[in-house]
Amino acid sequence: MFAKRKTAKLLAATAMALSVLNVQAWAQSLSEAFKSPSMEAKPRLRWWWPGDAVTDGELRREVQLMAQMGFGGAEVQSFSPNFVTLTPEERAVVNDYAEPSFFAHLRAAAEAAKSAGLSLDYTLGSAWPSGGGEAIPPEKAFTELAMARTAVKGGTTGPIKVELPKRTKRLGALNFFDPRTKDPKYADWGKRLHARARTVAVVAMKGSAPDLKKRSGMNGMTISPWSDVLTSGTLDPASRIVLTDKLREDGTLDWTPPAGEWQVFVFRQFASDVGVLGAAGRGPQLILDHTDPSAFAAHAARAGDPLGKNPPGVRSTFVDSLELMQDIQWGPKLLEEFRKRRGYDLTPYLPFVLQPGWMQAWDEHYSPPYFEAANSDLAERVRADYRRTVSDMMIEGFIEPFVAWNHAHGLKAKFQAHGGAFDTIRGYGLADIPETEDLVHSGDPLFMRLARSAANLYGHHIISAESLVWPDRAYNVTPAEMRRRIDLIMAGGVNSMILHGMNYRFHAEDWPGWHAFQPSPFSLGFSGPINETNPVWPAMKPLAAYMGRLQAVMQAGKSVVPVAWFYGRYGYYIGIEDGGAGKQAGEKAFLAAGYDFDRINPDSIAQARVEGRRLISKGGHEYGVLVLPPIEGIRADTMEAIAGFAKAGLPVFFTDHAPRRDEGLAHAKARDARVKKAVAAAMKAGAKIVPAVELPEAIRAAGVAGNLRFEGDASDIVFVQRIVDGQPVTFIHNRADAARSLTVSLPGVGGVRRWNAMDGSVNPVTASAAADMTQVPLSLSAGESVLLVLDPRTRPQSVAASEVVGSAALPAEGWALSVSGHVARKPYAHDFGKVALQDWSKVSELAGFSGEAIYSRSISVDSSWLKPGTRVSLDLGQVYDMATVTINGRTLPPVIAAPFRIDVTDALRPGPNMLKVTVENVPQNGMIDPGNPALKKLKPVAAGWAAAGRLEASR
Incomplete structure (x- = not known):
C-alpha cells in the first residue's frame, strides 16, 4: 500500500512538473509567435493585376515591397482594368491572360515570393464567376430557368394565348461593346446560345396571383426580373395539370380550362449570356455551368493546368463568391437529377420554387415566395427539395471538382462559399481554406462565423477573409477605420486576412494610377488602392504587424466554441431564418451570455459522434450542447442522429418548439412519422423545449461551461477564445459606437495580462479570483478591443494606475x-x-x-x-x-x-x-x-x- 501511495505521489508530482513545463513552453512559444509572427500568420494582400499587362521586374519589386511592409503573401486576381482608356496594344496585352506569357509572369512572381519567404494564392480564372475564353463555349455556359404567368378564367374556349418567357436582358458576354466578341470565329455563338433554349414545362393550377411590390430600377441594369412579394398567391396543387405538349411555338395553348380561376405557367430554360465580371482574356467570357463537372474541367485546363503541379511559391488557388445571376437556379439535368434524388417529378410543382431574393446575386434578401399551396405546407416542402437538389448538383459539379483539382496539383483549395445556392457550411468545409468576407453588412461577425464553423466542423486550421472592403468609398478609408474593422473581423472568428487590395502599378502617371473598382460615372467604387500611391500607405506596416500578432495568437491552440447551433438552410443571407427581420436574436443572445457558437449543418451532424456528453465533429472540435432554432421541418435522418446524440448524453435543446415534420415531400407521411418518433426519443433521453429568452440559462443549468461571464452591458460585445495548452486566450471587441464598461469573468484562476498587438507590449491588468474564474474590470471605448491572456503560474493582482x-x-x-x-x-x-x-x-x-x-x-x-x-x-x-x-x-x-x-x-x-x-x-x-x-x-x-x-x- 505504501509503495502504491509513493508511486502515486511520484506520478502526481511528475504530472505537475510536466504541466508546469508545458505551461512554460506554451508561454514561451506563444510569446515568441506574438513577437515574431510566422509567415502564415502574417496578413496577405489581394493583388490586382491588369490582365497580363505586367512585367517580371515590376512583379518582383512589388513582392519585395510586400515583404518589407510585413505581409505574408498575396492573392493574384487578374482583372480587366475598369474605366481606363487603353490603346489597342495595351488591350491586347491585358487579354493575354491564361496565355503562356501570363503563366510565365505568374511563375516569376511566385518564385520571387518564395525567395522572399512569401507565398501566393492564385485566383483560378480571371475575375468571377468562373469561366471565360474558348474553354467555355455556349454548350458549357450556365443555364437559368425563366417563368411567364398568364391568368385564365375557366370556361374560356381554347386554344388560348399565354405569355412566353423571355431571356432576361443583361449586359452579357456577347455584348456589342466588347471587341473580343467580334472575331469571326465567334460569330455563331449567339445562335448556339439560343439553340439551348427549350420549354421545360407548361403547368396550370387553380389559384390566385401574388400581390407584388413596385419594382425599382438599378441604374438601368436588370439583375433579376422578379418583384418582391407583398402577399403570396395561393395555388391548389390538387388541380395541377401538365400541359407541356399542348403549347405551340407562337404561345398558343391547345387547352380549354375547366371552371375556376387558373394560373398558367410556362417555364423555359435559357443558356445565359451573362459574362464573367471584369474578366481579362481572349474571346467571349461566358460563365461556366456550375452543375457540370466537365465545364469545370475545361475551365481548369485553360486557367490552371499550364501552371503545372506543385508550382513553387504557390500555396493555393482561389474561387471568389459565386454571385451567379440566374432568374431561377437551374441546370440542364436538374429535372432528371431531382427525380433520382428526391423520388418524385418536380415538373408539376415548379410554380412553387420561385422566391425573389433567395440567393439573388448582389441582393440576397427575404421576400415571401410567389406562390404557396392552399391549406398545406406542400410548397415549402417542394422548395426544400428543390434547393437541396440545386445544392447537391453545384457541390458535385463545381466545388468537389475544384478541390480535387487542387489536391491533384499539390495545392490547397481556398473558397468563398457564401453567395451560392448550396449548403454554405459544407461549401466552406470542403475547401482547405474557407474564406469569408467583410463586405456583408459592414463586417458582420455573426455572418463571418459561418466560415469559422466550417473550419471547426471539417477540421481546418486557417479561416480566411477578404478584408477591408467599403462600398462607395474608394479614397477616404482611414487607417483608424481599418484598425477597427480588423478587430471586428477577428471577432468574427477569422485568423488570416486578405486585404482588398494592392494594385499593380499601371497607368501610374495618372495619380493615383489604376486600381480595381475605382469610381465611375455609375458608382463610387470600393476601397481604394493599398499601395504607394495612397498617402496613408505608411500606415500599412504597423497595421500588418498588428494583424500578424493577432493572427499568430488566433492560429495557436484550439478554438473554444461550446454551442452547436443548427443550420439546415441552403445558401445564406441575414434574415433567411427569421422572415427577413435580420435580427440574429439567437446568435446575439448566446454571445451576450458568454457562449460562442458555431452553425452546424446536417452533413456535419451525420459525421459527428458523442463522447463524454460532448459532441465531437469530424474535424475534432468538441461542443457541449446542440441547440435547434424554431424550425418546422428537418430531415428525418438528421433528427434521428440528434436523438442518438441525446441518448448518448449530449444536452439538446429545441428553441420554442421541436420540429414537427420532415422537410421534403416524397413519402412525407412516413418521413414525418420518423421525425416525430425521433423527437420523442430525444425528449425521453433528456432533450428539452426551451423558450428562446431562457436558452442561455438553460444551457448553463445543464452544466455547459461558457467562454465568459459578463457583468454589465454586454450588448454589441463580440469575442473569440482559444485554448493554448489548457490556457484561455480571449479577444474581446466592442462593436458599438458607444463605450462599454463591464466586468468579464475568464475561465480558470490566474494572473491576467493584456497583450497589445499594436506595439507588441504585454502588461498586467487588475484581476481578482472569484470561485473558479478570474474577474477583470474592462472599459472599452467605441470600437476598442482587448486581447487577454490568463497565466495560471501567477495570481490575480491589482495594478495601480500611473500618476500624472x-x-x-x-x-x-x-x-x-x-x-x-x-x-x-x-x-x-x-x-x-x-x-x-x-x-x-x-x-x-x-x-x-x-x-x-x-x-x-x-x-x-x-x-x-x-x-x-x-x-x-x-x-x-x-x-x-x-x-x-x-x-x-x-x-x-x-x-x-x-x-x-x-x-x-x-x-x-x-x-x-x-x-x-x-x-x-x-x-x-x-x-x-x-x-x-x-x-x-x-x-x-x-x-x-x-x-x-x-x-x-x-x-
Missing part, C-alpha cells in the same frame, strides 16, 4: 509647414513658413490637398520629467489621418488612430527638443474633380493636423 506628474500643452502656432502631394490629381508642393494648426479645409491652398505634410518646431521639456521611473507621452490631439513623430532626429513608429498618443521618453532630452510631425491624409480631397463625371460626386473630408494636444509625464 506633469503636463504641458503643445503650442498651436509657430509651426513650420511644408507639404508635398496632389491637388486636383496634379502634383503640388509648397513651403508655408510658420502656421497655426488647423483643419486644411480652412486653408484655401490645402482644401483640395492630399499627401504628406511636415510640421516642425522646437519644444522645451522640464528636466524633472526625465528622471528614472517617469514616462513621457505625446498626445498629438486632432489628426487626420495618421502621423509620424520625429524627435531630435529619432523617428518613432507611426500613430494611426485616436488617441494619437505615443511614448516619447527615450527620444527626449532636457530643455529644447526639435519636434517634427509628419501627417498624411487619405486621397479623397486630392481626387475631387467637378469636371470629371466619375469624381465629381466625391465630398471633402477633414484633413491635416487640426488641433494641438499635449505632453504628459507620469509615473
Whole structure:
C-alpha cells in the first residue's frame, strides 16, 4: 500500500512538473509567435493585376515591397482594368491572360515570393464567376430557368394565348461593346446560345396571383426580373395539370380550362449570356455551368493546368463568391437529377420554387415566395427539395471538382462559399481554406462565423477573409477605420486576412494610377488602392504587424466554441431564418451570455459522434450542447442522429418548439412519422423545449461551461477564445459606437495580462479570483478591443494606475509647414513658413490637398520629467489621418488612430527638443474633380493636423 501511495505521489508530482513545463513552453512559444509572427500568420494582400499587362521586374519589386511592409503573401486576381482608356496594344496585352506569357509572369512572381519567404494564392480564372475564353463555349455556359404567368378564367374556349418567357436582358458576354466578341470565329455563338433554349414545362393550377411590390430600377441594369412579394398567391396543387405538349411555338395553348380561376405557367430554360465580371482574356467570357463537372474541367485546363503541379511559391488557388445571376437556379439535368434524388417529378410543382431574393446575386434578401399551396405546407416542402437538389448538383459539379483539382496539383483549395445556392457550411468545409468576407453588412461577425464553423466542423486550421472592403468609398478609408474593422473581423472568428487590395502599378502617371473598382460615372467604387500611391500607405506596416500578432495568437491552440447551433438552410443571407427581420436574436443572445457558437449543418451532424456528453465533429472540435432554432421541418435522418446524440448524453435543446415534420415531400407521411418518433426519443433521453429568452440559462443549468461571464452591458460585445495548452486566450471587441464598461469573468484562476498587438507590449491588468474564474474590470471605448491572456503560474493582482506628474500643452502656432502631394490629381508642393494648426479645409491652398505634410518646431521639456521611473507621452490631439513623430532626429513608429498618443521618453532630452510631425491624409480631397463625371460626386473630408494636444509625464 505504501509503495502504491509513493508511486502515486511520484506520478502526481511528475504530472505537475510536466504541466508546469508545458505551461512554460506554451508561454514561451506563444510569446515568441506574438513577437515574431510566422509567415502564415502574417496578413496577405489581394493583388490586382491588369490582365497580363505586367512585367517580371515590376512583379518582383512589388513582392519585395510586400515583404518589407510585413505581409505574408498575396492573392493574384487578374482583372480587366475598369474605366481606363487603353490603346489597342495595351488591350491586347491585358487579354493575354491564361496565355503562356501570363503563366510565365505568374511563375516569376511566385518564385520571387518564395525567395522572399512569401507565398501566393492564385485566383483560378480571371475575375468571377468562373469561366471565360474558348474553354467555355455556349454548350458549357450556365443555364437559368425563366417563368411567364398568364391568368385564365375557366370556361374560356381554347386554344388560348399565354405569355412566353423571355431571356432576361443583361449586359452579357456577347455584348456589342466588347471587341473580343467580334472575331469571326465567334460569330455563331449567339445562335448556339439560343439553340439551348427549350420549354421545360407548361403547368396550370387553380389559384390566385401574388400581390407584388413596385419594382425599382438599378441604374438601368436588370439583375433579376422578379418583384418582391407583398402577399403570396395561393395555388391548389390538387388541380395541377401538365400541359407541356399542348403549347405551340407562337404561345398558343391547345387547352380549354375547366371552371375556376387558373394560373398558367410556362417555364423555359435559357443558356445565359451573362459574362464573367471584369474578366481579362481572349474571346467571349461566358460563365461556366456550375452543375457540370466537365465545364469545370475545361475551365481548369485553360486557367490552371499550364501552371503545372506543385508550382513553387504557390500555396493555393482561389474561387471568389459565386454571385451567379440566374432568374431561377437551374441546370440542364436538374429535372432528371431531382427525380433520382428526391423520388418524385418536380415538373408539376415548379410554380412553387420561385422566391425573389433567395440567393439573388448582389441582393440576397427575404421576400415571401410567389406562390404557396392552399391549406398545406406542400410548397415549402417542394422548395426544400428543390434547393437541396440545386445544392447537391453545384457541390458535385463545381466545388468537389475544384478541390480535387487542387489536391491533384499539390495545392490547397481556398473558397468563398457564401453567395451560392448550396449548403454554405459544407461549401466552406470542403475547401482547405474557407474564406469569408467583410463586405456583408459592414463586417458582420455573426455572418463571418459561418466560415469559422466550417473550419471547426471539417477540421481546418486557417479561416480566411477578404478584408477591408467599403462600398462607395474608394479614397477616404482611414487607417483608424481599418484598425477597427480588423478587430471586428477577428471577432468574427477569422485568423488570416486578405486585404482588398494592392494594385499593380499601371497607368501610374495618372495619380493615383489604376486600381480595381475605382469610381465611375455609375458608382463610387470600393476601397481604394493599398499601395504607394495612397498617402496613408505608411500606415500599412504597423497595421500588418498588428494583424500578424493577432493572427499568430488566433492560429495557436484550439478554438473554444461550446454551442452547436443548427443550420439546415441552403445558401445564406441575414434574415433567411427569421422572415427577413435580420435580427440574429439567437446568435446575439448566446454571445451576450458568454457562449460562442458555431452553425452546424446536417452533413456535419451525420459525421459527428458523442463522447463524454460532448459532441465531437469530424474535424475534432468538441461542443457541449446542440441547440435547434424554431424550425418546422428537418430531415428525418438528421433528427434521428440528434436523438442518438441525446441518448448518448449530449444536452439538446429545441428553441420554442421541436420540429414537427420532415422537410421534403416524397413519402412525407412516413418521413414525418420518423421525425416525430425521433423527437420523442430525444425528449425521453433528456432533450428539452426551451423558450428562446431562457436558452442561455438553460444551457448553463445543464452544466455547459461558457467562454465568459459578463457583468454589465454586454450588448454589441463580440469575442473569440482559444485554448493554448489548457490556457484561455480571449479577444474581446466592442462593436458599438458607444463605450462599454463591464466586468468579464475568464475561465480558470490566474494572473491576467493584456497583450497589445499594436506595439507588441504585454502588461498586467487588475484581476481578482472569484470561485473558479478570474474577474477583470474592462472599459472599452467605441470600437476598442482587448486581447487577454490568463497565466495560471501567477495570481490575480491589482495594478495601480500611473500618476500624472506633469503636463504641458503643445503650442498651436509657430509651426513650420511644408507639404508635398496632389491637388486636383496634379502634383503640388509648397513651403508655408510658420502656421497655426488647423483643419486644411480652412486653408484655401490645402482644401483640395492630399499627401504628406511636415510640421516642425522646437519644444522645451522640464528636466524633472526625465528622471528614472517617469514616462513621457505625446498626445498629438486632432489628426487626420495618421502621423509620424520625429524627435531630435529619432523617428518613432507611426500613430494611426485616436488617441494619437505615443511614448516619447527615450527620444527626449532636457530643455529644447526639435519636434517634427509628419501627417498624411487619405486621397479623397486630392481626387475631387467637378469636371470629371466619375469624381465629381466625391465630398471633402477633414484633413491635416487640426488641433494641438499635449505632453504628459507620469509615473
